[in-house]
Structure formats: C-alpha cells, structure tokens
C-alpha cells in the first residue's frame with residue numbers, strides 16, 4: 001500500500017516521542033511491504049518561533065494533502081506563565097482540529113496486564129479495564145466566544161453545542177458500542193448546564209435506534225469518581241470536549257501513565273493521531289519520556305486511516321512483549337523494576353523495534 005504520512009512533532013517531548021513513532025511506522029512498512037512516504041511540518045511554539053503563527057498555512061496544506069498525520073504535542077512554559085500572551089501554541093492545535101473537522105477524539109483506555117502494578121489503583125479493581133472514550137473535539141467551551149469585559153476585570157468563555165454536533169459524535173459512540181460491550185455511558189452536567197441538557201436530549205433521542213445498547217447518563221462529577229472506584233463498569237463513554245479532556249487524563253491512571261495513552265482525532269478529512277499528553281516541560285530534554293503513547297497512536301493510524309489491522313496489531317503485540325520482557329520507562333517503573341530494565345526514550349524505541 002502507498003501512503004503519505006505527515007509527521008508533526010510540535011513542542012517539548014512531542015519531538016522526542018514522535019521520532020520513535022515514526023521509526024515504528026518505517027519498520028512496519030519494511031516488514032509488511034508498504035510504501036510510506038513522509039514529510040514534516042511545524043506547529044505550536046516551534047512554529048511561532050519560525051513564522052509567528054502557531055499553525056502556518058503551509059502546515060495545514062500539508063495536513064490536508066496527506067493520508068494521515070502523526071502528531072506530537074504543543075506547549076511551552078513561556079506561554080503557560082504569561083496569561084496575557086495573545087499568540088499561543090495551543091491555538092495551533094485547536095485551529096488544526098477545527099479546520100480539519102476533527103470532531104471525534106477516540107481515546108482507548110486499555111491496561112496492559114504487565115502494568116497492573118504501575119497504577120496507584122488496586123490491581124483487583126483495575127484488571128480487565130477496557131474503556132473507549134469519544135471526546136467531542138471541535139465544540140464546547142474551547143471554541144465558544146471568549147473575552148473580557150468591565151475594563152478587563154471580568155472574563156468569560158461560552159460553552160455552546162448544536163444538535164448536529166452532539167448527534168454526529170453520539171452516533172459514532174453508539175456504533176462503536178455495538179461492536180464492543182453494547183454499553184454506552186453519556187457524561188454531562190445536565191443538572192446545571194443548558195448545553196448539557198441539549199446533549200442529553202440528543203443522546204436520548206438517538207438511543208431507540210440502537211435498542212441493543214444499554215445507555216446510561218452520568219453527571220461528570222460522579223463519573224470522575226466512578227472511573228477510579230470501578231473502571232470496569234464503563235465500556236464506551238461519550239462526552240463533551242472539556243469533560244473528555246479532564247476525564248481521560250484521570251483515566252490515564254487506569255492504564256498506568258499519561259505516557260501510555262494514544263488517541264485518534266477523526267472527522268471530515270485527514271485523521272490526526274496523537275498521544276493524549278502534552279509537551280511535558282518538566283521532563284523535556286531529559287530523554288525519559290515514554291514513547292509508547294506515540295507508538296500506540298501510530299497503531300491507531302494504521303488501523304483507522306489505512307485499515308491495516310494486522311500491522312496495527314503487530315505494534316500492539318510488540319508493546320506487550322516489551323512490557324512482558326520487563327522493560328519500562330521511568331513513568332511506568334515501580335519499586336520492583338531492576339535498574340537495568342529502566343530505559344530512556346530512545347532505548348525503549350530500540351528495544352521495541354527488536355520485537356517488531
């Protein structure tokens with residue numbers, strides 16, 4: 001198969017982990033006889049430095065022209081600590097999602113059995129957890145009108161959803177539930193927010209079309225608690241942009257680390273595959289970032305954008321074997337991990353390639 005893949009590393013550890021993700025794609029192409037070509041483009045802080053724009057037109061054009069995008073992360077402490085900065089790396093990410101119509105962000109939360117002890121949650125509660133989040137990605141408070149009033153003393157961000165926006169993400173979630181455990185949990189805050197009441201209304205209206213799917217509606221605060229108390233009660237979860245952002249960082253603890261969670265951002269055009277984590281300033285440049293979220297994002301890319309299930313499964317099997325062989329990056333190591341099994345980013349990538 002001939003495909004063109006755009007690599008967009010972005011900032012911080014995005015650069016470090018995407019380098020490993022790309023090597024894995026190259027190995028897959030070699031092993032399964034595919035012809036993948038690559039290009040690279042700027043986003044975030046590195047793009048601002050080079051062009052003044054967090055999402056240069058050239059990057060967007062390259063994204064549109066490619067068959068899939070492997071994305072890293074954006075963000076730099078310079079902006080995090082300067083709330084008054086008008087041009088920010090994160091604007092590039094949000095604009096990319098909006099411009100490409102990437103309204104569905106799939107975040108699989110699956111625990112590799114070998115990492116049962118890496119989590120702070122008790123093993124008997126965790127074992128067998130397997131959740132698929134559908135986070136709406138182009139609406140909600142991230143994209144509504146925002147601003148200041150009262151001479152700058154008051155700030156506002158408007159959370160807005162249309163029926164159409166809720167319906168399209170909900171349908172994807174129902175369809176996914178049909179192929180899995182046939183349980184769908186819709187998470188909202190309909191006891192308080194009008195946008196959540198519309199959300200619930202739309203999900204309730206669609207539910208009769210999927211009679212085999214058991215639907216429950218949970219308020220986001222309770223959902224945050226239940227995720228940790230009993231993760232196995234969840235199968236497919238569908239939720240708004242902000243709630244999905246927060247709940248999936250929380251859910252990363254079910255998988256052991258932020259460095260283990262991959263995602264697929266899909267919708268109207270080229271799919272973008274990205275770890276759920278950010279640019280991680282605290283570990284940038286130390287070479288200790290876990291590259292597996294990027295590697296597993298590459299697996300999602302092959303499966304979802306190219307329909308290459310065997311190739312995708314080969315990557316997941318290699319990750320599983322790496323963990324079975326006892327290798328860990330620092331974030332997923334525990335007191336029982338021997339020092340010689342704790343690898344830096346690059347070495348973890350090399351060990352993984354040996355198993356592919």
Ligand SMILES: NC(=O)C1=CN([C@@H]2O[C@H](COP(=O)(O)OP(=O)(O)OC[C@H]3O[C@@H](n4cnc5c(N)ncnc54)[C@H](O)[C@@H]3O)[C@@H](O)[C@H]2O)C=CC1
Nearest residue numbers: 073074075076258259277278279280281282283289290331
């Ligand atoms: N998709 C994106 O591009 C995202 C960007 N950000 C940006 O990233 C910057 C840092 O944000 P934070 O809130 O610190 O979130 P973060 O996700 O970058 O890091 C949170 C914590 O998880 C750890 N971590 C994350 N990925 C890891 C990996 N692969 N291996 C090992 N440890 C890992 C970090 O060291 C940190 O302690 C900010 O500028 C923020 O705006 C944050 C989240 C997502």
Ligand SMILES: CC(C)CC(=O)C(=O)O
Nearest residue numbers: 090093142245276277278
């Ligand atoms: C800029 C943020 C919306 C990025 C983020 O936290 C995410 O997509 O998970």
Ligand SMILES: [Mg+2]
Nearest residue numbers: 245246249276
């Ligand atoms: Mg996030």
